Amino acid sequence: MRTYDEALAAARDESTFSNSSQWEAWSAKNCNRCFWDKPARxxxxxxxxxxxxxxxxxxxxxxxxxxxxxxxIHADYTCTEFRGEDDPDPEPRPVPTPPGQGELLPREPFEGHRMLTPLQPAATAAASQRGDVR
Structure with a gap:
């Protein structure tokens, strides 16, 4: 799990839930069963x-x-850091490379969290007019 400062730097500047009821329902389904929030509980x-x-x-x-x-509706998030409350090893582990399998590129630069930005409708329309979109 990243530190607060690291996670804050990567966070998107948008509201997560539209009201407290959405937060309560989502946290009951996720945070209230998660290893990372167990100390707070x-x-x-x-x-x-x-x-x-x-x-x-x-x-x-x-x-x-x-x-x-x-x-x-923003109530259907998937938390990539979720670990079961009684998980003996909460750190995520990447799938190991099979024995005898070569790697073309190192995996480390490509592991981690990435947020994609949504397509802008105007940019998509302009690209399709130019023939850039298939």
């Missing part, structure tokens, strides 16, 4: 999940992905 406010703090500040953490960026 046990009274340790110092070690609470930094992603929750970022969301409560009105930004969307890069770790919270939507099914599509065009989605209107």
């Amino acid at each position: 046990q009274g340790d406010a110092v070690n609470e999940c930094p992603l929750i703090l970022i969301a409560l500040e009105g930004k969307r953490p890069a770790e919270w992905l939507t099914e599509t960026e065009q989605q209107e």
Whole structure:
């Protein structure tokens, strides 16, 4: 899990939930069962999940992905840092390269969280007029 400052720097400047009911429903389904928020639920406010703090500040953490960026209802995020509450090893592990399999490129630069920006309708229309879009 990234630190608060690292996660804040990567967060998108947009509201995460439109009202407190959406937040309550989503956190009950995710945060209330997650390893990273377990200390906060046990009274340790110092070690609470930094992603929750970022969301409560009105930004969307890069770790919270939507099914599509065009989605209107923002209650269906997928948290890439979610780990079960009783998970003995909460750190995510990449799928190892099979024995005897060569690698063309190193994996490290391509691992991590990335946020895609939605297509702009005007730019897409202009590109299709030029013949750039297939």
